[in-house]
Amino acid sequence: MKTKDMEMSTVYNPKEVEENWYKYWLEKGYFQPKNNSDKKNHYSIVIPPPNVTGSLHIGHALNNTLQDILIRWKRMEGYNTLWLPGTDHAGIATQNVVERELAKNGKSKEDLGREKFVEKVWQWKTKYGDNIIEQLKKLGFSCDWSRLRFTFDEGLSKAVRKVFVRLYKEGLIYRENYVVNWCPRCQTAIADIEVESREENANLYYVEYHIKDSKDIITVATTRPETMLGDTAVAVNPNDKRYKKYIGKIAILPVVGRELPIVADDYVDVEFGTGAVKITPAHDINDFELGKRHKLEEINILNDNGTMNEKAGKYKNLKVLECRKKLLNELKEKKHLVKIEDYTHSVGHCYRCDTVIEPLLSRQWFVKIKKLAEPAIKIVEDEKIKFTPSRWTKVYYEWMRNIKDWCISRQLWWGHRIPVWYCQDCSEIIVEEEDPKVCTKCGSKNIIQDPDVLDTWFSSALWPFSTLGWPKKTDDLNCFYPTSALVTGFDIIFFWVARMIMMGLKFGGNIPFKDIVINPLVKDAEGKKMSKSKGNAIDPLTVVDKYGADTLRVTLASLTIQGDYICLSEERIKSFRNFTNKIWNASRFSINNLKDFDINKIEIEKLEMSLADKWIFSRLNRIIESSTEYLNENKFGDASKILYEFVWNEFCDWYIEFIKPRLYQDEDIKDKQTAQYVLWTTLESILRLLHPFMPFITEEIWQKLSSPHKVESIMIAPWPEYKGKYVDNKIEENMIELMNIIKAIRNIKADMNISYGKEIDLYINIADNNKLKLVEKNIYYFKTMIRTKSIIIGKDIEKPENSATGVLEDIEIFIPLKGVINIKEEIERLEKRLKKTKRELNVAYKKINNKDFLSKAPTDIINKEKTKVDELIGIKEKLENNLKNLR
RNA sequence: GGGCGGUUAAUUCAGUGGUAGAAUGCUUGCUCGACGCGCAAGAAGUCACUGGUUCGAAUCCAGUACCGCCCACCA
Numbered sequence: 001m002k003t004k005d006m007e008m009s010t011v012y013n014p015k016e017v018e019e020n021w022y023k024y025w026l027e028k029g030y031f032q033p034k035n036n037s038d039k040k041n042h043y044s045i046v047i048p049p050p051n052v053t054g055s056l057h058i059g060h061a062l063n064n065t066l067q068d069i070l071i072r073w074k075r076m077e078g079y080n081t082l083w084l085p086g087t088d089h090a091g092i093a094t095q096n097v098v099e100r101e102l103a104k105n106g107k108s109k110e111d112l113g114r115e116k117f118v119e120k121v122w123q124w125k126t127k128y129g130d131n132i133i134e135q136l137k138k139l140g141f142s143c144d145w146s147r148l149r150f151t152f153d154e155g156l157s158k159a160v161r162k163v164f165v166r167l168y169k170e171g172l173i174y175r176e177n178y179v180v181n182w183c184p185r186c187q188t189a190i191a192d193i194e195v196e197s198r199e200e201n202a203n204l205y206y207v208e209y210h211i212k213d214s215k216d217i218i219t220v221a222t223t224r225p226e227t228m229l230g231d232t233a234v235a236v237n238p239n240d241k242r243y244k245k246y247i248g249k250i251a252i253l254p255v256v257g258r259e260l261p262i263v264a265d266d267y268v269d270v271e272f273g274t275g276a277v278k279i280t281p282a283h284d285i286n287d288f289e290l291g292k293r294h295k296l297e298e299i300n301i302l303n304d305n306g307t308m309n310e311k312a313g314k315y316k317n318l319k320v321l322e323c324r325k326k327l328l329n330e331l332k333e334k335k336h337l338v339k340i341e342d343y344t345h346s347v348g349h350c351y352r353c354d355t356v357i358e359p360l361l362s363r364q365w366f367v368k369i370k371k372l373a374e375p376a377i378k379i380v381e382d383e384k385i386k387f388t389p390s391r392w393t394k395v396y397y398e399w400m401r402n403i404k405d406w407c408i409s410r411q412l413w414w415g416h417r418i419p420v421w422y423c424q425d426c427s428e429i430i431v432e433e434e435d436p437k438v439c440t441k442c443g444s445k446n447i448i449q450d451p452d453v454l455d456t457w458f459s460s461a462l463w464p465f466s467t468l469g470w471p472k473k474t475d476d477l478n479c480f481y482p483t484s485a486l487v488t489g490f491d492i493i494f495f496w497v498a499r500m501i502m503m504g505l506k507f508g509g510n511i512p513f514k515d516i517v518i519n520p521l522v523k524d525a526e527g528k529k530m531s532k533s534k535g536n537a538i539d540p541l542t543v544v545d546k547y548g549a550d551t552l553r554v555t556l557a558s559l560t561i562q563g564d565y566i567c568l569s570e571e572r573i574k575s576f577r578n579f580t581n582k583i584w585n586a587s588r589f590s591i592n593n594l595k596d597f598d599i600n601k602i603e604i605e606k607l608e609m610s611l612a613d614k615w616i617f618s619r620l621n622r623i624i625e626s627s628t629e630y631l632n633e634n635k636f637g638d639a640s641k642i643l644y645e646f647v648w649n650e651f652c653d654w655y656i657e658f659i660k661p662r663l664y665q666d667e668d669i670k671d672k673q674t675a676q677y678v679l680w681t682t683l684e685s686i687l688r689l690l691h692p693f694m695p696f697i698t699e700e701i702w703q704k705l706s707s708p709h710k711v712e713s714i715m716i717a718p719w720p721e722y723k724g725k726y727v728d729n730k731i732e733e734n735m736i737e738l739m740n741i742i743k744a745i746r747n748i749k750a751d752m753n754i755s756y757g758k759e760i761d762l763y764i765n766i767a768d769n770n771k772l773k774l775v776e777k778n779i780y781y782f783k784t785m786i787r788t789k790s791i792i793i794g795k796d797i798e799k800p801e802n803s804a805t806g807v808l809e810d811i812e813i814f815i816p817l818k819g820v821i822n823i824k825e826e827i828e829r830l831e832k833r834l835k836k837t838k839r840e841l842n843v844a845y846k847k848i849n850n851k852d853f854l855s856k857a858p859t860d861i862i863n864k865e866k867t868k869v870d871e872l873i874g875i876k877e878k879l880e881n882n883l884k885n886l887r
Numbered sequence: 888g889g890g891c892g893g894u895u896a897a898u899u900c901a902g903u904g905g906u907a908g909a910a911u912g913c914u915u916g917c918u919c920g921a922c923g924c925g926c927a928a929g930a931a932g933u934c935a936c937u938g939g940u941u942c943g944a945a946u947c948c949a950g951u952a953c954c955g956c957c958c959a960c961c962a
Contacts, residue, residue, distance in 0.1 A: 010922060197960090204962085222962060235962090272961045284962075346960075391891070395957070398890065402958080490957090525898085527955090558910090559899085564892070564956070567899065575911055578924040589921030641901080645909075656921080664920075743928085750916070750928040757919050787919075840906075847905095852942035861905055861943090868906075 008591065008704070012584035014548025017700045022140060030075075030715050031142045033082040036475040043079035044480035045071060046464050046513075047143065048488045048496070049151060051090035052125050053097050056135035058522045058530060058568065059489065061540035062556045066519055066636055067487045068141045069557060072692035073631055074484075075142070076719040082480050083142060084467050086149035087129060091456040092186050092352045095414040098124050114413050121414050125150075135541060139549045140695045142715070147476075149467040151459040152416070159466035160416045160459050161433055163507055168420075168431045172368045173408075175420075179281075179288040180407050182360035183350040184306025184320075188411040189364050190350060191455060192404060193494050195357050197346040206274065206339035207331060209234060212250035212259060218243065219338060221273030223345060224283075225331070226324045228253060229312045230301040231260055233279040235290060238264035240275050254336040255327065256313065263294045282361040300361050304411070320358065365409035365418060365452070372502040373403045379511055385501065387516045388634040389562045392490060399494050406499075408455045415453030423447050461499035464512035471507075485634075486513040489521060490564065517634045520560060525569035538568055547577045550694035554579065557693050558644065560636040579644055580697060583690070586652050587701040590683050593663045594705070597676040607674040611778060612658040615735040616682050617726040619650050625722045627689055640693055647686055654739065655682070661784050680705070685720045734774055741775065745786050745813055748806045751829055752817060759789040763814040765797040771811065799885070805830065807878045809871050827886050834879040841872040 025031065033042075045067050050060055067083060075081045098121045099109055109117040133148065149156060167173040180189040205225045208217045218234060234251045236243035243262075251260045260279075267290050268277050281291030282300040291298060301311045308315045308323050315323045331337040348357035377400050379385055380393060387393045409418060421430040423439035424446040430436045438445050459466070464486075468477040482504070488497060497516060504512030522538075524530050530537040543552045555576040559566040609617075623646045630639035659675040666672070684705060691698040691714050702714040711717050745762065754760065762782070766772040775793060782788050799805070799814050802821050806813035847853050847865050854862060 008921090011924070197958095220962075224962085227962095267961090269961050274962095277962045279962090286960095286962075345962095394891065398958070494957095561900065563900085569899090571911070572899080574924075578922095581924045582922065585922035585925085587921085592921075638901080641909075649909095652921085653926085657926095660920085746927065747929085753916075756917055756927055784919080843906080847943085850942060854942080856942045857905075864905080 008584070008588040010585065010588070012548075012581050012697060014544075014550065014580075014696060018138075018140070018549055018696045021696050021699045022137060025142065025713065025715055026145075028713065030713065031083070032144045032146060033480075034080045036082075036479040038080045039479050041078070041080050042082070042479055042484075043071070043074040044082040044084070044483040045485050045487065046467055046483055047083065047085045048486075048492075049086045049088040049149075049460065049463065050132045051093050052087045052129035052132070052150070053090055053093045054132045056132055056540055058538050058540050058556075060132070060136070061139060061552060062522055062560070062566075063487055063489065063519050064136060064139065064141050065553045065556050066517065066560065067485075068139075068553075068695075069631070069636060069692040070485055070487070070517075070634075071142055072695060072715065073719065075715070076688065076691065076717060078718065080479075082144055082147070082476075084147050084149065084480075085133065085136070085141075085143035085145060086151070086463075086467060087132065088456060088460060089125075089150065089152035089415065091410055091412050091415040091453060092188065094121060094125070095412050096186070096353070098414075109413065117413055125152075138541060138544055139553065142695075147467075151456070151463070155469065155472075156459060156462070156466045157416055158433075159462050159470055160454065161419050162471050163462060163503065164419055164454070164458075165431055165433050166507070167367065172371060173365060174368060175363060175365050177361060177363050178366070178407075179283065179285045179359045179361050180364050181348060181357045182302075182304075182306075182362070183353065183355055184302075184304070184358055185353050185355040186350060186412075187304045189360075189362060189407055189409060190352075190357070191407045191457075194351045195348040196351050196354075197348050199344055200347045202343050202345055202347070204273065204341040204343040205328065205337060206341075207254065207278070208336045208338055209251040209254060209260070209278075211246060211262075212252055214249070216246070218246060218251055218262065218276050219274045220276045220278040222278055223343060224324070226308070226312075226315075226320055226327055227280040227283045227301070228278055229256060229308070229315065229323075229327075230280045230282050230299040231258070231278045232281060232291065232297045232299060233260050233294065234262045235265045235268050235277045235279050236262065236275060237266065237268040237270045240268070240270050243276060254334060255330055261294075261296075263290075263296075265290050265293065283359050285359060288361065298361055302358060302360055306355075306358060320356075364407050365420075365450075367406040367408055369403050369406050369502070372506055373400045373498075375505050376400060376498065376501040379501065379505060385511050385514060385516060387518060389518065392493060392516070392518050395490070396493060396498060400498060406455075408458050409450075409452040410455055411451075412453050415456060416459060418450040418452050418454060420450040421447040422450070457495055457499060460496055461503040462507065464500055464504055465508035481508060481512075482510045483513045485515040485517055487517040487519055490518045491521065493518070515634065520564055520566045522556075523565050523567050525567050525571070527565065527567055530568075538570070538573075543573060547573055548580065548696070550697045551577045551580045553695075554640055554644075554690075554693045557636045558640040562635075562637075579648065580694065582648055582652060583686075583694075583697060584701070586647070586656060587683060587687075587705065589656060590679055591701075591704055594676055594680055597673065597680065599677065599680060602673050602677060604677065607670070607677060609674055609678065610658075610662075610671075611731065611734060611738070611774075612655060612781075613674060613678040614726075614728060614731045616651065616655040616678060618728045618731050619646065620682050620685055621723050621726045624685065624689065624720045625727075628719070628722065631692075643686075643689055643693070647690075651682060651686065655679075657785060658781055661781065687714060688717055688720050691715070691717075737771060737774060738778055740808060741811065741813075742782070742785050744806045744808045744811075745815075748804050748813065748815055749786070752804050752815070752821070754815075754817075757787060759787045760815050761800075762786075762788045762791045763797050763800060763803070763816070764791070764793045765795070765799075765812040765814070766793065767795060767810045799882070805882045807833070807875050807882075810874050812878055823886055827883060830879055830883050830886070834876065834883070837872055837876050837879065841869065841876060844869045844872060 071081050071083045181195045183190055202223050204221050204223055206219050206221050208219050210217055220234060231253050246262045247264045249262050251262055253260055267286060279287045279290055281288045281296050281298040299311055301308055303309045306320055308318050310316050328337060350357055380396060419431060421436055423444055425444040426439060426442040428439050428441040430440050439447050464483050465481055468481050470477055500512045522530060524536040528536060540552060555573050623642055627639045627642055662671050662675040687698045687702045699714050766775060779791055782791060800816040802818050803814040803816040804821060804826055844865060848869060
């Protein structure tokens, strides 16, 4: 076979190859599934759609690297694979971005009006929305770009519409006045899980309310004094002796002067504060529910933008905190404010913009979720869907079993408009899949659509089937649904994963995916969250630019352990850059030494493999088996770790070094060809094993490693097959024995300050026949592996004078060092070894002299321990003899 | 308040009952026909603590301490 004659640089340069190979793969159409009819043999993943406003961060890099590893691996295994990409319209986030753009020109969305504004957002999306998609390509991800989807696409919007209408008609979507989480900056309601609460230092204010027609006073405690402007009652515990007499009486709201009934309710905790609570039904969920029980008035004191409204009287138009300050002053002046305590409590913040959330009574749309949650819990209990790592199952159950109705309406303009029309004439509510022209009841044309849009996560919940064409019965849907795996972060298990399972079961008619792989969150070297503002963020594209996509990918994959977080640092990336380069150079070596090799011209059956050849085949097949198994278990870190160790520590450090003398000679052509054959086969398999992790460099080398490849790209080459016949324990044991002897000799050389390159005379005394044979057979390699001038080997070799000694079980090694050896140092070296041996011997003795151990431990353990004692005694005696001679 | 996870070498982590491991870092030495992004050798751990089970515990059980996260919140 011809090896393409190519100069390979000593340092791998990813920039020269990555773009071209990506183009090549795209041209060949490898990213697309073979067909969409072979349901049996399919493997599919839908991408967690990044926001159209997003730019690629390290979390995306990790998440998508894992997906690409799975897809590339399965593709090589012969599956009909589809990795479907797309983006999310990201309601609030995108609207915010475009609003900011407008603000630069001093405009607001109101200036444009709804229609023009939405048009503007679409324009923005067309221009920038696929930035992140282009960035994904830089990392080599093999998504089928021809199937790119967007949550606001026409097709996906139809799916959203259908789901809404069906849920509504089944009574699972309803509209209600309720205290919701209101973000005054985004000016929309948000769902409970979109609120992030944080402990904050605050004050607890004690305010006196006078009792009507009495000199008595009832004191309430509050953290949000401004809400008293919306108070409509004071509540006490019915069993509280202090306040029993006031129940049914009237309290006077300070400043405002409103009359408030004093009601009794079990909700009130006698122990907390004063035991009396001001009740603001429009701005506190508990107060709201208490208010319902006692039929209290609900007074909303806030505008949508978080300022006080006309109900706040003279405090109208002030921001909440300004109002609080001024109101407290007034209360103080009027002697109503009697005490201020330090107090820490948790305060809700908007997960999009971090603004403090105000609970606000408003009319919103909700999904009645319990009925949808039940089957979604059951399906996980039945293990039809599995979490990796499995502990996330508990987190899922915990949330699903305590789930609350989902507020899905958002007071935004960018998003799926709620498909509900209100007839202005007969008050009919019209909910249909097609836009109604007239009222379905009275025929009036005077109908108005609900102004709100749906929570972005509503459309994301349909992603696994809406992207495949649902509600149409498409071939894609039939072939690729349910999808095989979902890879995502644990931060969106509730937002997304749980809802996809519920919606998938309800509308997709099946689970949306079988395997949920929860990937860790990436933190910096100190374990801190990465963020642009902190300046500790590692930009994946910068890493790609500096070190290449393969390095980034294999780094991330290796760090993907079963924990919640991984710490990434430049130092770590560099270590994998070095690995990439190691692969490059091992390949460079191999290619150069395979120039005269043609696998078609050799008779494989007639080759006589050496110990090292058999050993590397044995190891290779073990690695094929276990790396495949690790991938099956979604253990990306373990898979990459064993590949790293195999390539570097076994293939490079030992195998290549072992065969060098065979490759460099031309006397024994058959032996040379054997080495070449094993070298070629092993490297070629390594490349295929590494391909899912490091697609670019493996393709580059695979193409250079000219060969009888049956296919034109490593991407579509078969996944290496495990061949058990090559796995041989005895061979591996022998090799380890040999390695240990070599290491022991190198150790002596290093200890005695003999440079590695200096050739030595070597005497080896081996008592055991098998070991003697083993060493004799492989003595050929010692010249290069340890640089020997002469070797004398046998059963009763006399120790030459003035030689350094090494003891290894029943083997003695002597290196004569006339004039070089320092007797004192040699004694010290041997004594140190003797001391250690004696210590180990003591421990072992104790064990085998323990009656309980002998009677209760299994025999193989006892025998092992006895053998160990014998060995240690042997070593000890040899060391002592040598020491005696030195003195 | 409820729940989950963690604590093993300087660092990041493997290790689920039988001699404490890897990678990186560190120390020392090295132009050996792949690679200094390298080679060789080496040092380095009371496996958080206290009990218990066991012939034997990093590993199983109970408790303690510390760290992290999630959920629910009493104004």
